[in-house]
Amino acid sequence: MVEKRTPIPVHEAVEKIMFFASSGETELIPLEECYGRFLAEDLKADHDVPPFDRSPYDGFAIRSEDTKLANQSNAVEFEVIEEIGAGSVAKQEVGAFQAIRIMTGAQMPIQCDAVVMLELTKEYERDGRKYMSLKRQLQSGDNISFQGEDTQKGNVLVEKGTRINPGVSALLATFGYDKVLVGRKPTVGIYATGTELLDVHEGLVPGKIRNSNSYMIRSQVERAGAEPIYFGKLADDFDTCYEAIKEAIEKVDILITTGGVSVGDYDYLPDIYKKLGAEVLFNKIGMRPGSVTTVAQFEGKLLFGLSGNPSACYVGFELFVRPIIRTLLNNPNPHLKKITARLDVDFPKPNPFTRFVRSSISFKDGMVSVTPSGLDKSNVVTSLSGANALMVLPGGTRGYEQGMQVDVLLLEDEEGCQWPWN
Amino acid sequence: MVEKRTPIPVHEAVEKIMFFASSGETELIPLEECYGRFLAEDLKADHDVPPFDRSPYDGFAIRSEDTKLANQSNAVEFEVIEEIGAGSVAKQEVGAFQAIRIMTGAQMPIQCDAVVMLELTKEYERDGRKYMSLKRQLQSGDNISFQGEDTQKGNVLVEKGTRINPGVSALLATFGYDKVLVGRKPTVGIYATGTELLDVHEGLVPGKIRNSNSYMIRSQVERAGAEPIYFGKLADDFDTCYEAIKEAIEKVDILITTGGVSVGDYDYLPDIYKKLGAEVLFNKIGMRPGSVTTVAQFEGKLLFGLSGNPSACYVGFELFVRPIIRTLLNNPNPHLKKITARLDVDFPKPNPFTRFVRSSISFKDGMVSVTPSGLDKSNVVTSLSGANALMVLPGGTRGYEQGMQVDVLLLEDEEGCQWPWN
Structure with a gap:
């Protein structure tokens, strides 16, 4: 019997998840380790700049x-x-x-x-x-950089939640932060489910494929600023999966599983959430790929049941897991940055659901264009590796034509966005 | 006596440096540590995809x-x-x-x-x-994903020198790379020179400032994909500096010093290069900031004498050191990516030299605009922390007006550019 699920719109799914978003713990680290971390307090000037009246010249x-x-x-x-x-x-x-x-x-x-x-x-x-x-008259103040003219003691120079780039490092050093209070990296547990999965070092055998999602997600977790913890892979057996997931929840801030969320005969995740007593926030979203993404919360902790399909898994992570990680890091713009770009190809076929097309943006003459990174069949395999953006094609009755302006979510951007959903 | 130096154009300076660019060493690392590293060999399919004829549906x-x-x-x-x-x-x-x-x-x-x-x-x-x-006829091949239809065994899927993103991680796993051959991170030694420098933990004293350049460069080195080694700071004393620099060269792939390259009375770097027997490639560039950047080569190893001024130091690193690091990592696009963007403000004053203005790009309606990140005096201190781009304003007799298209170098981009200079 095929279970009937009702898809909810993407923005509603994100809203439901963000209800459980919270800021995370902090830790004090040496300045030399701060690159790429997120400030957990405002960066303030501990002195005027310049600190004294000084000469700008010899x-x-x-x-x-x-x-x-x-x-x-x-x-x-x-x-x-x-x-x-x-x-x-x-x-x-x-x-x-x-x-x-x-x-x-x-x-x-x-x-x-x-x-x-x-x-x-x-x-x-x-x-x-x-x-x-x-042979020249000078006025009082000529060629002096005055104390405090650039910034004054106590001014907030960079706000809490900002990712530390080289310029921020320079400011931290200038103002005496030899130790920096940053967000502790949230821990993200990863379990891959599916009897068909081989370990990467194993040779291929009939019917099986190597577990690639876990390594993809590891990297996505790192890109988002968190710490991946790979727990391993689970065969399609209810009891094994249940016990493993129950134990893993205790050890991490966020738990991701891949696979097992569809309506196939071996998709146990829904039943596992039920037995755990976790509240399922949704189990179907009006989007492609990733429609069968299931998210549950257990005592306020989020359990992400991402699809076993690599593209669906990838998109599900970026839309739903990333903003939770960035919120834990106090970042005020936790979502992928949304821009608009000129569509470089036709998508004549209408689609009832919103599509997230792995894409690549490019720049020319001050304009941004976007093109799918897996245009033809032979690129399907590499489309994720060539993607620096997700094109958003809202579902509806019409197709999309070359030259139209479409929304695009940037994957490699670090600035982010407050709420990309309309 | 003030030494007379002849400035060379930026592109010529970069050319002189790139003459000494070479590819670096490689190392084999576990797949789970590969995010953000650079492939040192082509990533090839070790099997067809799909690996066997399979069903795309239940x-x-x-x-x-x-x-x-x-x-x-x-x-x-x-x-x-x-x-x-x-x-x-x-x-x-x-x-x-x-x-x-x-x-x-x-x-x-x-x-x-x-x-x-x-x-x-x-x-x-x-x-x-x-x-x-x-109640329906089927044709042979209906609803089958055929072996090899996505990619065939032996195909190159990602090229040597590519930075490993989450999609590349997935491909590495799919094709059995449980160990990955990557470029060894080049080591970049850093010495800050200047008697005026305090350590970050020290309180301010009259006439002194904290050493911020070293921490800024550390982060820039990490962003570029290399390993920073901070050797400390050096007071303005010829013999100390000479001995320290001579020793440091042996320990690193690239050596950066900050400060001491101007024509002030305490700027010893030129003389140190001379005593070492290093060949000075140039000591003045027609650019602002960073005109006094001095680069020398000693037995094929590059010694970068960056300015002690933070902005000049920052720009000098990105234009001159970054492409050397990326070339060591086999990346075919080692320079900062250049795009064009709409100028958001006026720069009425002509400048004889090319200016690199720390800037921030933004997107609207499919177009890219650029604005200086340190527009007014009070932003000077934070202009580097807010910069995600360098605006390039070529020197000449005219100023620049709002609405003009200008070249912009992207600082946070990972794709890079083959040769941004005309």
Whole structure:
């Protein structure tokens, strides 16, 4: 007897799942390990930038009032009493018609209020003393980078939940974060189900295929910013599967199974969820591929029953699991980023359900186009490896034509999106 | 005495560096660690896909010749002699008017040449035997996924040098790569020079700033796919710097120093290269920021003297170091990917040198726009953390206006580009 399931729209499925999304735990890690992690607190300036008034050039620090009489026909002479590099401070007090040779980034001597660039001066020695002269008036504040003009102590520079890129690393270092509070990587357990599955090292035997979904999901979990835990594969046996899944739930933040969610005779997942007492949020979605994705929650923990079909499994992960992972990491834009792009091919056949076509976007003359990454039969196998996007073709009575604008979800983007569903 | 340097164009600088680019070493790693690494050999199919003729549906495998007389008014009856799930093979031989119940993905019994979908049949029992009937003719080959129709044994599916994404992981598993030959991560040594530098954990003191470039570059190195080795910071002292750099060269594939390349009194790098006997490829580039970037080669190994200014350092890494790393990883598109985008703001002031403006791209209605990520003074500090692109504004006599198409280099993209320079 074939069970009758009622498909729900994709946005409703995502809503049901996001109801159980929550922010996760945090941990303090050394700055040198922070690349690619997610900030678990706002990054704040612990000091003004610049931290002190400083010279933006190699030049001479002087008192601007001493230049009052300088002009093209009247050079004013200054005695150069000291030289300071970046990282040093002046030891001497600067008096009238005295100057300090100052390097880029060095702190202004307190008596000085202007810097004159090296190129505008003439340097010479007389009686063993150093002098320079200039023929130009300076105003107070000329050529000074003032303390706090770029940012002030206490300002929030990068917000909690942001992924740490090289620029954020630089800010963390600048403001003294030698340890960084980041989101602990959520753990995602993976079980592959199906008697037909071989381990990767095994040779092919009649009727069997190698377990590829587990490795694909491992990589998707890593790309999303979490920690995969592969528990192994399960044969199609109810009791074995039930016990294994029940134990696994305790060990992870999220549990994914692949396969066993269809309505075939060996698809045990629905019954396992039932026996566990887990609440099934839905077991059919109005989408292709991935319509038989089943998601349940058990004591607030999400159990994802993804399809055993690789493409369906892939899409199911990106639409439903990724936003949960990113929310655990405090990221405010947990979903795949949605953009629009010009469709490069025809999809004349209407489809009652929304299709997610593995695709590749490309850029030309300031415009974005999208084309399926598995256009013909021989590309089916590699279509996932060549995909950097999922094209979204809403279900309905019409087909889609080359040149139309369509929605596209970016797979390799790190910025994400708040809510891509209309 | 200020040394006179002659700037060379950016593309020439990159050419000079790429002359020393070479492919790096390889290593064999477990499949579960391969995400984000680069293939060091072509990924080939070790078997046909599908590996055998199989059923794409749940249904019955039959001999099509037995359906010759079936039509809407004449149901043909088949005895169901066996049932096979995915991963099993039929044990019995299928004779005339016999059928085998077959699950999605299961191997076709050799006597059968068609599959009829479950929905098109009627199932019943009689005298303890199972039967099904159907009212439709089938042709030989109907509803069969044929061996090798997706790909054939020996086909190259993904090329050497490709970054391993989740789809590639799936292919590696499918084709039995339980160990994967990948490019060994090149090691990139980092020394920060400058007496003004504090360690990150140190409190600020007058005239000093924390060493942020080293952590920024660490992250850039990781993003590029290599292994950073931070050697520490060096005070502005010739002998210390010389000895440290000389030793470090032996330990890494690439050596980066930050600071000390300007023409300030404490900029020792040029002299250190000289004493080492390293060949300086260039010491000034017609670009902003990063004009004082100095690159030398010592016995074929590249020494990158990046500027101490964070933005210049950042840009110098992405333009000059990244393509060397990616070439070591066999990637055929080692440079930052170049696209064109609509300029969102005015840059009225002409600049004699090519500018690389840290920017952020955004998408709207199928078009890409670009805007500087540090538009006003207060954003200068965070402009690198918000940058996902570098806008390229070629030097010349004219400014740039809002709405113009400009070149943009993508920082977070993994596909790269063969040669972005005209």
